[in-house]
Amino acid sequence: MGVVLGVVEMPKPLRSFAAALIALGAAPAMADCVATSHTVQEGETVFTIAEGYYGRLEQWSLIYYSNPGKLSNPLEIPAGTVLAVPCLTDGSGPVANVATRQAEQVELRLVTGSNYAPFTDRSWPGQGLITELVSAALEETPDPVSYSIDWENNWTEHLPSLDAKTYDMGFPWPKPDCEQMPEHKGCSFHYSEPIVELLQLLFVSESSDMTFEQESDIHAKTICRPAGHVTFDLDGAERLWLTNELVKLEQPATPQDCFNLLSNGEVDAVALNEFTGWTTLTEMGLRNEIAPLPHPLGVQGLHAVISKQHWRGTTHLYRINAGLAKLKESDRYDEIVSRHLGVFWNRVN
Numbered sequence: 001m002g003v004v005l006g007v008v009e010m011p012k013p014l015r016s017f018a019a020a021l022i023a024l025g026a027a028p029a030m031a032d033c034v035a036t037s038h039t040v041q042e043g044e045t046v047f048t049i050a051e052g053y054y055g056r057l058e059q060w061s062l063i064y065y066s067n068p069g070k071l072s073n074p075l076e077i078p079a080g081t082v083l084a085v086p087c088l089t090d091g092s093g094p095v096a097n098v099a100t101r102q103a104e105q106v107e108l109r110l111v112t113g114s115n116y117a118p119f120t121d122r123s124w125p126g127q128g129l130i131t132e133l134v135s136a137a138l139e140e141t142p143d144p145v146s147y148s149i150d151w152e153n154n155w156t157e158h159l160p161s162l163d164a165k166t167y168d169m170g171f172p173w174p175k176p177d178c179e180q181m182p183e184h185k186g187c188s189f190h191y192s193e194p195i196v197e198l199l200q201l202l203f204v205s206e207s208s209d210m211t212f213e214q215e216s217d218i219h220a221k222t223i224c225r226p227a228g229h230v231t232f233d234l235d236g237a238e239r240l241w242l243t244n245e246l247v248k249l250e251q252p253a254t255p256q257d258c259f260n261l262l263s264n265g266e267v268d269a270v271a272l273n274e275f276t277g278w279t280t281l282t283e284m285g286l287r288n289e290i291a292p293l294p295h296p297l298g299v300q301g302l303h304a305v306i307s308k309q310h311w312r313g314t315t316h317l318y319r320i321n322a323g324l325a326k327l328k329e330s331d332r333y334d335e336i337v338s339r340h341l342g343v344f345w346n347r348v349n
Helices: 012-024 046-054 057-066 129-139 154-163 254-264 274-284 313-329 331-348
Strands: 034-040 082-084 108-112 147-151 169-173 189-191 196-205 222-223 248-250 270-274 291-292 298-307
Touching: 034 046, 046 057, 046 082, 057 082, 057 196, 057 331, 108 129, 108 154, 129 147, 129 169, 129 196, 129 291, 129 313, 129 331, 154 169, 189 313, 196 254, 196 274, 222 254, 254 270, 254 274, 254 291, 270 274, 274 291, 274 331, 298 313, 313 331
Parallel strands: 108 147, 108 169, 222 248, 222 270
Antiparallel strands: 034 082, 169 298, 189 298, 196 270, 196 291, 196 298
């Protein structure tokens, strides 16, 4: 799923309007929300549609995630396009059964970490969006097997433990471009189909006149992405921002450090997925000072991974992919995603 950068300009005014909505606390009554569809009218954007349905322009990605392949450019949607508009729930409702660790009694052992909300976190409903999706997929797979999920918050231990077959499968992980970077350590693993695909955004100061309409707009800029976060999306074959030194990359320890650098004028933008970005801005009290540019930087899938050295690796890969495919064909996948997005937006708002 690619992102086509458009040519429509909607820089600072869009961000200022979003900040104004946040300050006013505009939001519809969650209990009255029902999923619906919307036929796009001439001149509408995903931002105006989101404002109309949710009262918050910034929640446009709810519509984006519910319409794969239809919103490559959120500012230019052909009139007549029919979009699914999900209900922004309060997060209540049944969740998938999430396994506890009983390693001696199961056939499939999984590992994740409890410090990656809203995706994997033991304090989050369903223990996180991706935890619940993986559990639901394993319930839907043909010939399901017993499984367990173990929690290891030191993510550097995950891949070695998969190679050592301490665990059979780990999640969630981004997939490197192994054609371009065959020596990347992640290329020694099988990757499932994407469990979810995350928007990667460029967060900038409200006072910035920076735009992102074409690749050259970012050339000579200084971008911040925290240490430990993958950077291969900044250096893909069609981008090569890092290889060709077209941008300068700063990598401090945390997202908070990146936003501090942005506030101090030491970087031009912070590149993060929207969930980490909005959560960090909310925690730092910077929602009225920093906001994302309207064009996504890209889309990054999060996957389950299995070591290529595992003797049953292809079997496990088939099992998770078959379960995901069946889950995505049903209403259950959209229900789980919409419910977790509702929890997320309620918490950050």
